[in-house]
Amino acid sequence: MKKIEYGMDFVARNLGIFKCPVCGRSFEKIVHKSVSCDQGHLFDFSKKGTLYFLKHGVKSDYNDETMWQARRNVLQAGLFQPIVDEISSFLSENRSLRIIDAGCGEGSTLKYFENKRESNKDIYVGFDISKRAINLATQGEGSAFFCIADLAQLPFAANSFDAIIDMFSPSAYGEFERILKKGGILFKVIPNENYLIELRHMLYEKNDNHYSYSNAEVLSLFKQHYPQARVKRINYEFTLKETSFEDLLYMTPLHWGAAETKIDDALATGLAKITVDVLLLMVEND
Template sequence: MKKIERGAQFVAQNLQLFCCPVCQADFTKVVEHSVFCAHKHQFDLSKKGTLYLIKHGVTSDYDDDEMWQARRILLQAGLFDPIIHAIIAQMDQPTNANILDIGCGEGSVLHRLEELRQNKTESYVGFDISKRAINLATQQETTGFFCVADLAALPFRDKSFDYLIDIFSPSAYHEFKRVQTDQGKLLKIIPNANYLGELRRALYDKNDEKHAYSNQKVLDLFYQHYPEAKTQRISYEFELTPKLFENLLKMTPLQWGASKARLQEVAQKGLTKISVDVTLLMGEK
């Protein structure tokens, strides 16, 4: 089956998940490779089987093929595996669960979740604001569906997802709560002070504001919306080969504010391991 046909099939079988980004009406039908809402707004599937569900043009610092390819290499090498296992440990095995990957990037996390969960009754949807990332995500061998969408105006119906996965993405909690089922969970990963600490300290001097990091504001905001939230710290070291380190530099936004001279120096010296230090936030309504 072609990707466009697979995408059309997924939407047709899961119309109850989607709503129109233009008028917020429900999606009602799929005709060949086009999707229609109740007010007859039309959205055409791409050849890769994706939908563009943003009603305005967007620009993103993350719309970079090289960065997304580097992320895929690191994730397929296992960089986030302990994080993904911790997320899965907080998920039940309900029948017909709907799972949303917020800011899914090039799709590796969604693919790994599906691979580890091994539950064919579940529906997986990943979205990102980067069209390049979504195009790469369609290369994954997954039954999931990918679309271009804006987290501040989610093209999904109220109470449509049992699990919302958010790894390092920004948050629009009013929208997250809207699409979260009454018994659903938001599982959000935020970096701690020592996340990629070796690289941060190598790239920035002590007097630079990027030399240190605090997630307190992000944590406080989460508790404002989910006062009964639970947290779990996940901390480990990940071994790097020279090639993996090269891709780590391409993948992380930490490089964006560093001088070219410092980047070249760090690239030459390299790192043999990196610290992954994050907090899993678990929010229920």
């Protein structure tokens, strides 16, 4: 089945998941190669089977194709595998779930969930604001549907998902609460101070703001919304034997503000392993 045919078939089978971002009404049918709401607003499927739900153009540093390819290489080598394993341990094994990845990037996280939970026949949706990332996500095998969407105005119906995965991405808690089913779980992953610390210290001097990191502001905001949330620290070392240091360097925005001499020195020196240090924040929608 061609990508566009798969995308159209997925949406046709799951129309109830989506809503029109223009008028907020339900999508009603597939018309030729578009999906239409009952007010006649049309959204065309791309050749890759994706839908573009943004109502205006967006300029973003995250449309860097080199970064997304590097990120795919590192994630497929297993950089975040322990994190995804931990999230998966909280998901029901007894039924199929609707799972959405907010800020899904190039799609590797959803593919890992699908492989790990293949017997559950879950429904997977990923969205990102980066068209380049979504185009790359469609190149892989898997059942997930991908779209370009605005975090602040999600094109999904209320009470549509059993789990929201938000790994290192911004959040729109009001929208998350709207699309999450009662009893569903929001998983948010944020960096700790030692996340990729070896790379951070290679690229910046001690007097630079990027030399250290604090998640205090992000954590405080999450706890304001969800004082009952569970917090679990995940810390491990990842050996770079299955991927290159160059991919690690370019997969993260850390290199954006670094001096060229620092980048050159880092590439010449390299690293054998890197620290992954994050907080997993979890809250059930009750």
